[in-house]
Amino acid sequence: MKKVSIKELAGLVGEQLKKYGIDAVLTGGSCVTIFSKNKYQSLDLDFVTSAVEYKPKEIVLAMKGLGFIRQPEGFFEHPKCPYVIEFIPPPLAVGSEPVKDIELIKTKNGEFKSISPTDCVKDRLAAFYFWDDLQSLEQAKLVARAKKVNLKEIKRWSINENQLSKYNLFAEQLKK
């Protein structure tokens, strides 16, 4: 557990959740780590799942099976693992739109569901759009450079979020 990568851990968790009938989708900064091939290092894995509302005990049991213990704050920690795992209630969304495009990622430890690179870029851009968070802008660029993303779709979404000028800034910086 000490040297496990974030991607391998996501596979391990995805496989374990499957055993308990829990459907979960990885989102947030850990997706940036995975899609950018570790150019950005996140320390937490955020899974969106309705099990938070419907099967909370099963989540605790499944994670206990991997050695992760639920902390009073709600997230899960393992004494030897540097990563923190959190389960977030739905909706799985970027800005005001639901996420529909889910990817299945295979690892040597098992498979897990994740938001797509395109939605990962949107997710990071949302933080840049609403909070002017420049770290998130950098993360969006890392993913867009490392993976094939649908810029047309990201532009459409940005317009829908009333953020065309900030999208243009992102697109301009992406070319450099």
Added chain:
Amino acid sequence: MLKPLLDNTIKEQLLLALLTGKELYARDFTAKFKVHLLSVQNQLKKLERGGVVVSRLEGRTRLYSFNPRYPFLNELKNLLSKALTFMSPQEKEAYYTPRLRPRRAGKRL
């Protein structure tokens, strides 16, 4: 007013206060609404965990605001705005008309 939907009066008051005040901190809210700090903190924790609100530290004070990334934010604000229109002017004045302009330090109320 929205208690049948939200199942909690403090949660309703918090959401309405966020709508009208943009940002709030638990102690200030507690003083205004005469409710227990722990109950307020619990509700804020639930709202934050559900992605409805976000918080940031300013000095030693944790300030809460609506999460602009919450996908139902516009719909929620519309519902809360409508609820406000059903409120008496006195209630609105007492609880949901915060002072947003700055106040010089040391100036008397």
